Structures are given as C-alpha cells and as structure tokens.
Amino acid sequence: xxxxxxxxxxxxxxxxxxxxxxxxxxxxxxxxxxxxxxxxxxxxxxxxxxxxxxxxxxxxxxxxxxxxxxxxxxxxxxxxxxxxxxxxxxxxxxxxxxxxxxxxxxxxxxxxxxxxxxxxxxxxxxxxxxxxxxxxxxxxxxxxxxxxxxxxxxxxxxxxxxxxxxxxxxxxxxxxxxxxxxxxxxxxxxxxxxxxxxxxxxxxxxxxxxxxxxxxxxxxxxxxxxxxxxxxxxxx
Numbered sequence: 001x002x003x004x005x006x007x008x009x010x011x012x013x014x015x016x017x018x019x020x021x022x023x024x025x026x027x028x029x030x031x032x033x034x035x036x037x038x039x040x041x042x043x044x045x046x047x048x049x050x051x052x053x054x055x056x057x058x059x060x061x062x063x064x065x066x067x068x069x070x071x072x073x074x075x076x077x078x079x080x081x082x083x084x085x086x087x088x089x090x091x092x093x094x095x096x097x098x099x100x101x102x103x104x105x106x107x108x109x110x111x112x113x114x115x116x117x118x119x120x121x122x123x124x125x126x127x128x129x130x131x132x133x134x135x136x137x138x139x140x141x142x143x144x145x146x147x148x149x150x151x152x153x154x155x156x157x158x159x160x161x162x163x164x165x166x167x168x169x170x171x172x173x174x175x176x177x178x179x180x181x182x183x184x185x186x187x188x189x190x191x192x193x194x195x196x197x198x199x200x201x202x203x204x205x206x207x208x209x210x211x212x213x214x215x216x217x218x219x220x221x222x223x224x225x226x227x228x229x230x231x232x233x234x235x236x
Contacts, residue, residue, distance in 0.1 A: 003035050023052065031059065039063040076150040078128055079135040087149025088209065091159045094147070095209040098161070098202050105202035106168035107209070108158040109216040110138075110175065113194045113228040115154035126186045127154075130193055133184045138175050157213075165201050165235045172197045172231040180229070196223040199233035 008015035022030070026044035033039055037060070044054040074086040082090070091107070098105040112134065119127040131154065138158070139148055147159040158175075160168055176195055183190035198220025200212040219232045226232075 005032075006035075023054075026052070026054075031063075037064070079131050079150055081135050081139070081156065082147060082149035084149060084151050087147055087151070087157055087159075090147055091149075091157070091209045094159060094161055095202070095206075095212070103162050103202075104164045105212075106160040106163040106165065106171075107200045107202075107212045107216050108160070108168065108172055108175075109151070109198045109200075109213070109220050110156045110158065111196050111220060111224070112154040113196055115193075118191055118193070122186065122189060122191065126189070126191060129186045130184045130191055134179055134193065134195075137178055141171065141174050141178065157216075165199070165233060168199050168201065169231060169233065172199055176229070176231060194229035196220055196228045197231040198223060199231060199235070201233065201235040203235070 005015065023044065026046065029041050029043040031039060031041050038058070039060045039062075041057040041059045042054065043057070044052060047053055074082060076083045081087075095105065097103065112130065115127065115130070118130055131150075135148070135150070135156070138156070142148055142158065145161060147157075149157050151157050158171070160171060163171070176197060179193055179195045183192045185191075198216040198218065200214075200216035200219065202212060206212050206215075215234050219234050222232045223230045
C-alpha cells in the first residue's frame with residue numbers, strides 16, 4: 001500500500017511466498033529498491049538457537065555512485081552522447097540481432113565540416129559549444145532506441161535499427177538541414193555549421209559492425225570529395 005515493493009504489483013501472493021521462503025532460508029544478501037531512488041541491502045541469518053536475525057543497510061549513496069560511474073564510463077564527457085567504446089559495443093549487439101532476425105539496420109557517420117576553422121577562429125570553447133549544441137539537436141530527431149555516439153573529435157555515429165535505406169536517408173537529411181538552419185550562438189558570435197553524412201546499410205556480406213563502418217566511411221569520403229554538406233550511401 002505504501003508502494004515500497006512495486007515489483008509485487010499484480011502478483012502479491014506469489015511475491016509474499018517468495019519472501020517467506022527467503023526469510024526461512026536466508027542466503028546471499030539481496031538489494032531492494034525503495035521509492036524515491038532509495039536502496040537497501042538486506043542480509044539475514046540464523047542464530048545458534050534457531051532464531052532469525054536481519055540487517056538492513058542503507059546503500060543509496062553507494063548505488064548512486066555506482067550509477068554515476070557507469071554513466072561516466074559509457075558517455076562522452078562533453079556532449080553526453082555515448083562514447084566510442086560503448087557505442088561500438090551496443091552497435092555490435094544490434095548488428096548481431098539483425099543477423100539473427102534478418103532485420104534492416106542503417107549506420108550514419110557524421111562529420112562537422114571545417115570544424116578546425118571554428119576552433120582556430122573562435123577558440124576551442126566555441127568548438128565545444130558547437131559539439132554540445134549540435135549533439136542536443138540531433139538527439140531530438142532520433143527515436144529512443146536509436147544510438148548516437150561520438151566517435152572522436154567532430155565525428156559522430158548514428159545507428160538506426162530496423163531502418164531501410166530510404167528511412168536512413170530521410171533521417172540523415174533531417175539532421176543535415178537542422179544543422180544548417182540555425183547557427184550556434186556563442187557569446188555574441190553566430191557560428192554556422194554544416195555536416196557531411198555517410199550511410200551504410202546492413203548487407204549479408206558484412207561480417208561485423210566494423211564492415212558497416214568501413215562502408216559508411218567510404219560514403220562519407222565521397223561527400224567530402226564532392227564539396228561537403230551532403231549525404232551519400234553506397235547502397236542503392
């Protein structure tokens with residue numbers, strides 16, 4: 001009734017029986033989440049005369065610290081997007097799922113055009129602001145299950161599960177246009193930016209997500225070779 005055990009909702013009797021069994025046969029400590037993002041570690045054991053003694057430790061601070069460390073290990077510290085390592089790991093899992101179920105999968109590689117010129121003219125703080133603002137804009141155009149990660153410098157990757165080539169091109173064009181439409185405001189300066197996007201689509205010849213990345217990089221090179229601020233795909 002106090003909402004302390006949300007996992008029991010709808011299966012109260014079964015949950016109570018599990019708890020009774022645990023109390024009667026105490027084993028390894030368990031952790032319990034309480035409302036308000038609070039956590040307890042529960043440890044119980046038998047006394048020498050057959051009684052039961054239980055301890056409740058408030059581990060809220062520890063759990064929050066663990067969560068923050070995980071977030072820091074998985075995300076790019078500047079933009080808040082996935083870092084390269086985490087993005088690659090999740091992308092590989094999604095690639096394997098596409099192989100198993102024969103699902104479509106698209107990969108975009110984005111590069112901010114002439115980014116060095118922004119840093120050279122306005123300073124690295126301005127360049128950082130461009131990275132942060134553009135990453136925030138792009139994130140708003142993506143679905144919850146799409147992946148956005150910073151691959152390094154001014155290069156980002158976007159993984160689009162269950163997306164065919166036409167869908168990938170639409171997403172890429174939306175991202176390109178929204179980048180072009182509004183300059184990034186830094187102090188009193190308006191910093192215009194454009195992006196080049198290479199697209200790769202999952203094909204049977206791809207043995208891993210790395211193969212898709214190679215194709216996306218090749219497509220990106222074609223965009224740059226033809227003047228930047230565009231999209232290109234090696235797929236039909």
